[in-house]
Structures are given as C-alpha cells and as structure tokens.
Amino acid sequence: xxxxxxxxxxxxxxxxxxxxxxxxxxxxxxxxxxxxxxxxxxxxxxxxxxxxxxxxxxxxxxxxxxxxxxxxxxxxxxxxxxxxxxxxxxxxxxxxxxxxxxxxxxxxxxxxxxxxxxxxxxxxxxxxxxxxxxxxxxxxxxxxxxxxxxxxxxxxxxxxxxxxxxxxxxxxxxxxxxxxxxxxxxxxxxxxxxxxxxxxxxxxxxxxxxxxxxxxxxxxxxxxxxxxxxxxxxxxx
Amino acid sequence: xxxxxxxxxxxxxxxxxxxxxxxxxxxxxxxxxxxxxxxxxxxxxxxxxxxxxxxxxxxxxxxxxxxxxxxxxxxxxxxxxxxxxxxxxxxxxxxxxxxxxxxxxxxxxxxxxxxxxxxxxxxxxxxxxxxxxxxxxxxxxxxxxxxxxxxxxxxxxxxxxxxxxxxxxxxxxxxxxxxxxxxxxxxxxxxxxxxxxxxxxxxxxxxxxxxxxxxxxxxxxxxxxxxxxxxxxxxxx
Numbered sequence: 311x312x313x314x315x316x317x318x319x320x321x322x323x324x325x326x327x328x329x330x331x332x333x334x335x336x337x338x339x340x341x342x343x344x345x346x347x348x349x350x351x352x353x354x355x356x357x358x359x360x361x362x363x364x365x366x367x368x369x370x371x372x373x374x375x376x377x378x379x380x381x382x383x384x385x386x387x388x389x390x391x392x393x394x395x396x397x398x399x400x401x402x403x404x405x406x407x408x409x410x411x412x413x414x415x416x417x418x419x420x421x422x423x424x425x426x427x428x429x430x431x432x433x434x435x436x437x438x439x440x441x442x443x444x445x446x447x448x449x450x451x452x453x454x455x456x457x458x459x460x461x462x463x464x465x466x467x468x469x470x471x472x473x474x475x476x477x478x479x480x481x482x483x484x485x486x487x488x489x490x491x492x493x494x495x496x497x498x499x500x501x502x503x504x505x506x507x508x509x510x511x512x513x514x515x516x517x518x519x520x521x522x523x524x525x526x527x528x529x530x531x532x533x534x535x536x537x538x539x540x541x542x543x544x545x546x547x
Numbered sequence: 548x549x550x551x552x553x554x555x556x557x558x559x560x561x562x563x564x565x566x567x568x569x570x571x572x573x574x575x576x577x578x579x580x581x582x583x584x585x586x587x588x589x590x591x592x593x594x595x596x597x598x599x600x601x602x603x604x605x606x607x608x609x610x611x612x613x614x615x616x617x618x619x620x621x622x623x624x625x626x627x628x629x630x631x632x633x634x635x636x637x638x639x640x641x642x643x644x645x646x647x648x649x650x651x652x653x654x655x656x657x658x659x660x661x662x663x664x665x666x667x668x669x670x671x672x673x674x675x676x677x678x679x680x681x682x683x684x685x686x687x688x689x690x691x692x693x694x695x696x697x698x699x700x701x702x703x704x705x706x707x708x709x710x711x712x713x714x715x716x717x718x719x720x721x722x723x724x725x726x727x728x729x730x731x732x733x734x735x736x737x738x739x740x741x742x743x744x745x746x747x748x749x750x751x752x753x754x755x756x757x758x759x760x761x762x763x764x765x766x767x768x769x770x771x772x773x774x775x776x777x778x779x780x781x782x783x784x
Contacts, residue, residue, distance in 0.1 A: 319556060319557075319697055320556075320557075320559075320560050320563075322557075322559045322560045322562070322563060323557055323559045323560065323695060323696060323697070325559070325695070326557075326559060326694055326695040326696045327696070456723075457563055458560060458562070458563040459560060459563045459564070459722075459723070459724070460556055460560070460723055460724045460727065461723045462723045462726060462727060465723075465727065484747050484750070485696075485747070486693075486696070486697055486698045486699045486702075486745075486746055486747050486748075487696070487697045489699060489745050489746075490697065490699060490702065490727070490731055493731060493734055494727055494730060494731070497730055497734070508723075508726050509723055509726075510721050510722070510723050511723075513721070
C-alpha cells in the first residue's frame with residue numbers, strides 16, 4: 311500500500327495538514343535547513359532551534375554557542391549568523407549550538423507531536439528521500455516560507471522531494487500542493503538558480519550582500535546526515 | 548507608478564497579506580464565486596454570504612431564499628445548493644439570497660476592513676481586470692482553497708488574473724505566490740480542464756456527481772458584472 315504525501319506551503323497552513331501519525335520534513339533552503347545540514351556535516355553535536363530572540367539570549371547566557379539572525383541581520387549578542395558558511399568544522403565540531411532564525415527554526419517545534427520531525431535540504435536530498443521511503447508512513451513536507459507567506463525556493467525543494475518520492479512508487483497524493491510543487495520544480499529544475507532570480511528572498515539576500523551561499527544551498531547530496539528532532543534538540547539520526 | 552499585486556493562496560495565510568488600503572478579490576472557482584457571478588448575471592438583487600450553518604438558518608427563517616451546502620451536500624433546510632446551474636433567472640431575479648458554502652462565503656467578510664472586496668471568477672474575468680486596473684491601488688487576490696489548504700483551481704484563476712494585470716503594465720509584484728500562480732497558469736492555460744483532472748476538488752465533485760458545472764465555471768467573460776461587498780451584502784458594482 312502506498313503512503314500519502316502532503317506539502318504544507320506555509321506554516322500558517324500547518325493546522326490544516328497536521329497529523330500526529332506523520333513524519334514531518336522541515337524545509338528552509340535560504341538558509342536555516344541548509345545551514346543545519348552543513349553544521350551536522352561539519353561535526354556539530356546538537357543544535358537547539360529556538361523561535362524567539364529571548365530564548366536565544368537565555369541559551370547564550372547558559373554558555374551555548376549562538377547562531378541567530380532576524381531578517382538577515384546577525385543578532386548583536388550572537389556568535390554568528392545564518393549563513394551555512396559560518397558553520398565551519400573549526401567552529402562547530404562537537405559543539406552544542408543554539409540557533410534562531412526569522413522563519414525556519416520557530417516551526418521545528420510546531421510539529422513536535424508528530425511521529426518524527428526531520429530536516430531537509432538539497433544538501434541531504436538523496437539520503438532523506440531513501441530514509442522517507444523506508445518509513446512506510448505518511449509524510450508532510452513543511453515549507454518554512456517567509457513570515458507565514460509562501461516562497462518559491464522552499465516550494466521547489468519540496469517539489470523535488472515529492473517528484474522523487476512519487477516516481478519511486480511508494481507514495482501517492484491527494485494534495486494539490488504536491489502537484490503544484492512538482493510542476494514548479496519541473497519548470498525550474500534545469501536552472502534552479504536562474505528560476506529563483508524572481509524570488510523575494512533572492513532580492514533580500516542580494517540587497518544585504520548575503521547571497522554568496524545561494525549556489526551552495528542548491529547543491530545536491532553534500533552529506534547523508536538527516537538531522538532529527540529529539541525533544542528540544544536536533545541530533546544526527 | 549505601478550501598484551503592487553499579491554496572491555494569498557489560502558485564507559490561512561490572509562493575516563500575512565492583510566492591508567486595509569488594498570482591493571481584495573475573492574476567488575472560489577468550484578463553485579462559490581462562479582455561482583455568485585452567475586446569480587448576478589441572472590438578475591439577483593443581492594447575496595448575503597454567511598460563514599456558518601447557524602447564520603444560514605437564521606436568514607432562512609427570516610424569509611430569505613437560501614443556497615447552502617457543506618462538502619458538496621445541500622443543507623436540508625436550504626432551497627438549493629452550490630451549483631451555478633441552480634441560480635437560474637426564474638429562481639433568482641430580483642431576489643435576496645443568503646448563501647453559505649464550505650470555503651468561499653466564509654472568507655468574504657474576513658477582508659471587509661479593506662478598501663473594497665469584490666468577487667472574481669473566469670465568468671467575469673475581463674470586466675474584473677479592467678476595473679482593477681482603474682483602481683490605482685494595491686490588489687490582493689485571495690484563493691478560497693479547501694478547508695484552509697491550497698487548491699489548484701483557484702490558484703490557476705488567480706494566476707490568469709495576475710498574468711493579465713502584470714502584462715498590462717500597471718501592476719508589479721514582489722510576492723512569490725504571484726510568480727508561482729502565473730507559472731502554473733501558463734502550464735495549464737491551453738487545457739485547464741485537463742490540467743485540473745489532478746485537483747482534489749475535481750475528484751470530490753466527480754464522486755458526488757456534481758462535476759457537470761466544471762466546464763461552465765471555466766468559461767471566460769459570460770458577464771461584465773463585478774459583485775462587490777457592501778456592508779454584509781454582495782451587490783452589483
């Protein structure tokens with residue numbers, strides 16, 4: 311029997327998709343989930359995703375290394391910001407990091423009553439898809455979006471995962487978002503970087519000089535690590 | 548100066564788009580806004596869109612003709628359901644109708660603090676676009692979706708309107724939903740009925756024998772009437 315696949319295009323729609331039996335994949339390509347996958351590839355021990363600036367400050371005061379930004383700007387009391395290039399082996403190996411971003415980190419706990427919450431990006435694409443196929447459960451992919459709105463770059467990655475899972479034959483869907491995301495991915499896949507030139511986040515990052523990581527964030531399969539939420543922490547699956 | 552255009556892909560995301568200075572267009576192609584445009588084309592005096600079954604019952608008791616359904620089923624105390632074919636001149640001319648559906652009618656009041664709320668469909672497409680171009684204001688198109696989820700058929704019509712408005716040169720956008728909806732519309736436009744074969748609502752209507760109106764609901768420009776919310780009521784603009 312095939313398992314159902316759904317895509318939730320914005321955290322604002324999560325209530326309509328929520329299912330405690332499902333495995334949830336969080337996608338925030340520019341840049342939170344790309345950075346998290348990078349951190350694990352570079353040997354981080356654990357990451358504590360936090361929603362608010364206040365929570366970030368508390369963890370910093372407790373001695374955690376803190377990565378934190380809002381709207382692309384590094385918080386003044388943070389050790390570094392949200393670029394995946396910050397999470398170097400020198401900085402993160404064997405460390406516990408608290409991490410707070412505008413969109414992605416706040417929603418990771420939103421789905422914590424589900425069967426499992428894992429982190430997805432292009433960087434761990436194939437390992438993630440293989441693992442999802444082995445779960446024999448419904449999968450819901452949540453796009454972090456931008457301040458509860460839809461965004462293109464997360465939708466494309468969700469579409470890429472959905473195309474692979476549906477074509478793999480173990481998943482089916484009755485979710486219109488899956489069809490839309492796959493069709494957009496098929497339009498964009500031969501030149502994703504070119505396609506997302508029109509994305510709002512592309513302009514935001516360019517305007518702030520933070521767009522150096524966009525190509526990197528769209529590389530497939532730089533790691534086979536799948537970060538998973540365990541209580542309050544993301545750890546290696 | 549060009550005006551901004553946004554598309555809100557589900558009522559669940561409306562808070563993130565809300566702007567009291569904007570003109571809001573409500574789209575619920577299968578079937579509420581197609582039926583409303585049909586009713587006005589056939590001479591209805593006014594339509595009172597109501598969100599809840601209880602409100603519908605109160606208006607029925609007050610003597611209003613009542614069109615009402617949930618999940619495609621006509622409410623037992625209603626005069627008729629949600630098919631545009633119900634709103635014939637014989638039934639609706641000069642009448643005041645209370646109208647309650649699963650998705651579309653509940654959201655019309657949600658945006659009532661905006662500059663104006665109008666009803667859009669393929670049936671009044673060109674008249675609507677011309678009128679929107681004359682407003683010289685930001686426009687937000689809200690897709691009714693399905694129970695707060697994204698749907699394909701409303702997104703395609705929003706994409707059709709967006710393509711026309713952007714190509715007309717008086718609108719611009721920084722909203723990723725607009726780009727996605729236009730791209731999906733361009734994929735689908737040469738065979739919209741074929742494209743929405745995969746839409747969940749297509750199957751729902753087929754399963755209930757309610758799909759006779761799908762072709763009709765995708766006809767362009769059957770009327771030049773734009774229904775507009777005036778207080779609690781939809782009237783001819």
